[in-house]
Amino acid sequence: MSRRREGLRIGASRQAPAPRCAPPRRNGPDTPRLARPRICVCLAATDHGAALKRGFGSSSGRSPREHDRPSARSRAGAGVALWSEWFDRPAQVALVEAIRAVAAQAPFFTPLMPRTGKPFSVRMTNCGPLGWVSDRDGYRYQPAHPDGAxxxxxxxxxxxxxxxLADCPVEPDACLVNYYGAGAKMGLHQDRDEETFAAPILSIQLGDEAVFRIGGPDRRDKTRSFRLRSGDALIFGGPARLAFHGVDRVVAGSSTLLPKGGRINLTLRRVRPF
Structure with missing residues (x-):
């Protein structure tokens, strides 16, 4: 059986689900690895002119600094929410160690563009029951690393x-781990290789800041850009689930988390229907 057939694919006729606006559950005292969100920028799932909702909280005792966040964040689009430093510094350090353990079992590899075979500028691996891969056969999810493990x-x-944060009744079954080194970026694209769009995409940032760009479900829609910092949690679902998005650039030297610099992006997804 070809690798193309082994992967999970979607039908082009699937539509993004109706928006879900339930507020996220806060961390309790028994979850020390997560920092309570210092700043939340959450857009109501109506239209791109939706009113901004902000929630503040801090387990560190520091006051939220709203002026640290560019106003572009408040105009990112309906169905998009950002939690500043959801993971505090100790939690980020622990998470980097966890990702090193993942990479020891599933080494980073360089995905290739379908048909042309052009290498991506990012290196990647995965964790979870399914992992996303790209090669000359196309984009797909599969249960094993390219080396077969x-x-x-x-x-x-x-x-x-x-x-x-996800307000989803089931667990994610895939987590993409992308490493952005010097000069790496990601062009505008949609996350549509999943079999369901009923769950949101949750993106966690580690390391250097990234200039993130997001638009609408049509490539011609107007886009907004803003910076994502280490520890930030970004989620998009509902009307933004199929929004075009990408990374314009990584701001080298903006974080000391990774000894050799660069950025790790972790995206949790639900691939299979539920």
Missing amino acids: PWPPIPAALLEAWRA
Whole structure:
């Protein structure tokens, strides 16, 4: 059987689900690896002119600094929410170690563009029951690393973040791990290789800041850009589930989390229907 057939694919006729606006559950005292969100920028799921909702909280005792966040964040689009430093510094350090353990079992590899075979500028691996791959056969999810070994489990801290933020009744079954080194970026694209769009995409940032760009479900829609910082949690679902998005650039040297610099992006997804 070809690798193309082994992967999971979607039908082009699937539509994004109706928006869900339930507020995220806060962390309790028994979840020390997660920091309470210092700043939340959450857009009501109506239209791109929706009113901004902000919630503040801090387990560190520091006051939220709203002026640290560019106003572009408040105009990112309906169905998009950002939690500033959801993972505090100790939690980020622990998460980097967890990702190193993942990479020891499933080494980073360079995905290729379908048909042309052009290499991506990012290197990647996966964890969870399914992992996303790209090569000359196309984009797909499959249960094993290109070397044939199964993907390692998703780290517990990431599952805790999903349960707290995703408002989804089931666990994610895939977590993409992308490493952005010097000069790496990601062009505008949609996440539509999943079999369901009923769950949101949860994106966790580690390391250097990234200039993130997001638009609408049509490539011609107007886009907004803003910076994502280490520890931030970004979620998009409902009307934004199929929004075009990408990374314009990584701001080298903006974080000291990774000894050799660069950025790790972790995206948790639900691939299979539920």
